[in-house]
Amino acid sequence: MxxxxxxxxxxxxxxxxxxxxxxxxxxxxxxxxxxxxxxxxxxxxxxxxxxxxxxxxxxxxxxxxxxxxxxxxxxxxxxxxxTQLKNKFGELDEISGQEYIKEVNKAGEGIWVVLHLYKQGIPLCTLINQHLSQLARKFPQTKFLRSISTTCIPNYPDRNLPTIFVYHEGEMKAQFIGPLVFGGMNLKVEELEWRLSESGAVKTDLEENPKKQIEDKLMSSIRSSLPTRKDSESEDEDY
Incomplete structure (x- = not known):
């Protein structure tokens, strides 16, 4: 078969x-x-x-x-x-109050946002905008934004300007409010970079706070200009 x-x-x-x-x-x-x-x-x-x-x-x-x-x-x-590579910003962008939620609160997973509230005509605000433009290019993974203060927060007092808010994934992590916090018009871009790095917004390559370096140099200069004890005794003998 x-x-x-x-x-x-x-x-x-x-x-x-x-x-x-x-x-x-x-x-x-x-x-x-x-x-x-x-x-x-x-x-x-x-x-x-x-x-x-x-x-x-x-x-x-x-x-x-x-x-x-x-x-x-x-x-x-x-x-x-x-996806992370696409999240390169590199510019200090202007936003309106209507864009706040989208650009800040919903910035995305892992995204740090530095928002500067400012007004035109305030010299320190202008200086900080210049510094932030430099830092935006240096740290393209961080989103740097600026907004006229009263467009984000109605009736926000000018005495609080400049103001910087730092956010991570939509949650505020740090805030810098008022001219005294920034040290006035002597503020250097490296000092601002250090402050932002302390909040976590950027990963700086600076080894220590530049403000401390300036203060150390200032104190050293003052000490060197003061008369030594021996010099003081010589001056006393002349009288």
Missing amino acids: QDPNEDTEWNDILRRKGILPPKETPKEDEEEEELALKQQSIVKTYEDMSLDELDENEDEFGEDDEAAIEMYKQQRLAQWKA
Whole structure:
């Protein structure tokens, strides 16, 4: 008797005519097909997951899936880095009060925002805008914004200007209010950079507070100009 599962031209004709049943699939082939479908299903699940979701669900998958999970993690990480690269700002942008929520409160995950409230005609505000323009170019990952004070906060008093607010992911992390905080028109861009780095808004390459360096030099200059004890005694002898 001819084997119905045999690969012959005659058996193929009989199968097409429905005389012979379809060829039986070997058990090993069925297991391989089932495994392929399972892997396809798992891959599809991975494709739908974010980097955080892959981390959260990692324990739910078996050891056989570790390689696939790691591959998709690397893909998600690369996608995240690409997104971060797009978050390069590099300019001190002007915003209105209507744009405040979008640009500040909803700036995005991981984004630091430095917002300067100012008014035209106030020299220190003008100086800080110049400094912030420099810092925006130096630290393009941080969003630097400025806004006329009363457009963001109605009736905001001029005596509080300049004002700088620092936000991270929409939450305020630091505030600098009024001219005394900034030290007046002698404010250097490095000093402002240091203050912002202390709040976390920028990662400075300065090793120490430039204000301290200036104060140390000033004190050193004053001490060197003062007469020594020996000089004082000589002057007393002259009288």
